[in-house]
Amino acid sequence: MKNTILVVGSVAFDNIETPFGKRDNALGGSATYFSVSASHFTKVKLVAVVGDDFTEKQHAVFKKHGVDITGLEKQPGKTFRWAGKYEKDINRAITISTELNVFETFKPKIPEQYRGIPFLFLANIDPELQYDVLSQMNKPEIVACDTMNLWIEIKKPQLLKLLKKVDILLLNDGEAKQLSGEINIIKSAEAIKKMGPKTVVIKRGEYGVICFTQSGIFASPGYPLKTICDPTGAGDSFAGGFFGYIARCGKVSDKIVRQALIYGNVMGSYNCESFSQDKLSSLTPAQINKRFNEFKKLMMF
Amino acid sequence: MKNTILVVGSVAFDNIETPFGKRDNALGGSATYFSVSASHFTKVKLVAVVGDDFTEKQHAVFKKHGVDITGLEKQPGKTFRWAGKYEKDINRAITISTELNVFETFKPKIPEQYRGIPFLFLANIDPELQYDVLSQMNKPEIVACDTMNLWIEIKKPQLLKLLKKVDILLLNDGEAKQLSGEINIIKSAEAIKKMGPKTVVIKRGEYGVICFTQSGIFASPGYPLKTICDPTGAGDSFAGGFFGYIARCGKVSDKIVRQALIYGNVMGSYNCESFSQDKLSSLTPAQINKRFNEFKKLMMF
Numbered sequence: 001m002k003n004t005i006l007v008v009g010s011v012a013f014d015n016i017e018t019p020f021g022k023r024d025n026a027l028g029g030s031a032t033y034f035s036v037s038a039s040h041f042t043k044v045k046l047v048a049v050v051g052d053d054f055t056e057k058q059h060a061v062f063k064k065h066g067v068d069i070t071g072l073e074k075q076p077g078k079t080f081r082w083a084g085k086y087e088k089d090i091n092r093a094i095t096i097s098t099e100l101n102v103f104e105t106f107k108p109k110i111p112e113q114y115r116g117i118p119f120l121f122l123a124n125i126d127p128e129l130q131y132d133v134l135s136q137m138n139k140p141e142i143v144a145c146d147t148m149n150l151w152i153e154i155k156k157p158q159l160l161k162l163l164k165k166v167d168i169l170l171l172n173d174g175e176a177k178q179l180s181g182e183i184n185i186i187k188s189a190e191a192i193k194k195m196g197p198k199t200v201v202i203k204r205g206e207y208g209v210i211c212f213t214q215s216g217i218f219a220s221p222g223y224p225l226k227t228i229c230d231p232t233g234a235g236d237s238f239a240g241g242f243f244g245y246i247a248r249c250g251k252v253s254d255k256i257v258r259q260a261l262i263y264g265n266v267m268g269s270y271n272c273e274s275f276s277q278d279k280l281s282s283l284t285p286a287q288i289n290k291r292f293n294e295f296k297k298l299m300m301f
Numbered sequence: 302m303k304n305t306i307l308v309v310g311s312v313a314f315d316n317i318e319t320p321f322g323k324r325d326n327a328l329g330g331s332a333t334y335f336s337v338s339a340s341h342f343t344k345v346k347l348v349a350v351v352g353d354d355f356t357e358k359q360h361a362v363f364k365k366h367g368v369d370i371t372g373l374e375k376q377p378g379k380t381f382r383w384a385g386k387y388e389k390d391i392n393r394a395i396t397i398s399t400e401l402n403v404f405e406t407f408k409p410k411i412p413e414q415y416r417g418i419p420f421l422f423l424a425n426i427d428p429e430l431q432y433d434v435l436s437q438m439n440k441p442e443i444v445a446c447d448t449m450n451l452w453i454e455i456k457k458p459q460l461l462k463l464l465k466k467v468d469i470l471l472l473n474d475g476e477a478k479q480l481s482g483e484i485n486i487i488k489s490a491e492a493i494k495k496m497g498p499k500t501v502v503i504k505r506g507e508y509g510v511i512c513f514t515q516s517g518i519f520a521s522p523g524y525p526l527k528t529i530c531d532p533t534g535a536g537d538s539f540a541g542g543f544f545g546y547i548a549r550c551g552k553v554s555d556k557i558v559r560q561a562l563i564y565g566n567v568m569g570s571y572n573c574e575s576f577s578q579d580k581l582s583s584l585t586p587a588q589i590n591k592r593f594n595e596f597k598k599l600m601m602f
Contacts, residue, residue: 186526221521298517301596
């Protein structure tokens with residue numbers, strides 16, 4: 001179980017439209033993007049729920065990457081569905097529709113054999129469910145979690161309760177400001193660290209990432225992409241590269257976190273180059289290392 | 302004259318209001334911020350125009366930094382005045398009023414003894430004046446220039462004529478997109494390089510800078526500041542650090558440009574920490590090097 005990640009989050013079907021095309025019934029969801037991305041670094045086990053429209057075709061995607069889906073619960077009904085589009089501002093998703101379907105009554109049950117997994121990633125779902133998952137676990141070594149503006153708005157007390165037990169929080173610029181009530185990024189991070197997480201990773205979209213740890217601040221620009229085909233899942237792919245590398249290393253240190261953030265950028269940027277996990281799914285270790293090294297050149301002075 | 306910069310731009314009085322206070326009749330203008338910043342790196346000579354309200358008190362600021370103001374023309378009337386404020390979004394200046402005054406009829410005359418200066422910085426003024434200045438010069442080694450959304454909008458043909466003769470163009474994210482008609486940053490830079498400049502420096506405010514040269518791309522995050530007192534002149538201070546370092550080195554290379562961009566970030570960030578040039582003016586070489594080294598730590602992985 002050493003180096004293994006358990007991820008709990010959503011698995012979905014997405015209908016996506018971007019200036020580069022259209023894709024219906026694309027495999028999506030936070031846990032999907034996270035696990036495919038993280039699988040390039042370490043072993044991943046997934047807990048989520050799908051409906052009876054979820055078939056062998058989708059299972060195959062996870063199997064291809066060795067993602068253990070023993071914990072993928074199947075319920076009668078339809079899988080969670082999201083439809084969205086991107087227009088001129090490719091960084092901003094416009095939600096057309098959200099159908100929770102089987103996700104509405106999802107109560108994650110962590111299989112007995114998963115409870116000792118050392119690296120836990122709570123992908124973006126209701127903080128009450130995230131807390132419930134954490135409670136079922138047997139003291140994971142490192143707990144990382146993601147969240148979103150909706151939960152900060154409607155479930156802040158539940159989120160704050162969870163954050164006390166979280167080591168690493170990932171969120172974006174706007175969410176950090178919303179959660180902390182601060183408009184300055186350093187003040188935001190300092191306020192969030194007081195809520196619990198020792199490490200706060202603030203994602204800045206095309207501008208990269210800034211991370212506040214106990215030993216200092218790390219910041220990197222984003223990887224400049226000439227073509228952004230579909231940014232859906234970029235944040236989860238980032239998290240997969242980031243936490244996947246940490247789990248592979250088996251521990252957290254200042255150096256490991258910095259390198260993990262670059263691997264996060266690498267996976268997030270590759271993800272944007274195709275629809276769904278097409279690119280993420282086809283990546284080789286050589287491609288991942290190539291872009292990691294390109295970051296060295298991009299930032300070298 | 303080796304390593305010397307000639308800067309032509311505006312010298313102004315600013316009335317500034319920010320969440321941190323208010324300052325009236327602050328010494329401002331693009332050439333002022335640029336020259337004070339660049340003076341920490343090399344010798345600077347300034348050409349601009351002021352009115353008869355400009356006194357020894359203001360001269361003293363330039364003299365303190367060894368900025369040669371032989372070319373600072375005095376005309377009857379009032380100096381250029383700008384009034385602006387910053388509200389919650391400290392990165393966005395809200396112009397209250399602009400009085401061109403003596404600047405309205407400014408026709409820069411380059412003193413004979415300045416015409417052989419090797420490093421020319423055309424700070425943000427009307428591109429026709431920038432072109433006129435360049436025409437008076439005796440083949441400067443490196444020409445850098447800044448511009449703004451207004452000129453791209455109302456004087457694009459004149460700007461394009463100038464850009465054919467410019468080596469390095471500095472502009473911000475939005476201006477790069479406006480000038481190129483492209484929404485992607487790489488495509489913007491590629492389009493701008495076809496207009497003339499071999500090096501395109503795109504300033505991203507708090508997110509740092511991305512630079513496209515003949516040998517590749519460099520990007521850095523901004524220096525994280527806990528308190529932004531007054532961002533007026535940050536872009537010009539950035540340019541002063543950037544071009545000042547290049548002039549001190551006496552040439553352009555990939556390595557020099559990368560380091561120069563960090564010095565630009567250093568000076569731009571220091572500038573934001575006080576009103577007017579208060580901070581910029583009081584900096585020591587040790588403080589400049591300290592922040593340069595902090596960038597190494599910030600970006601190291």
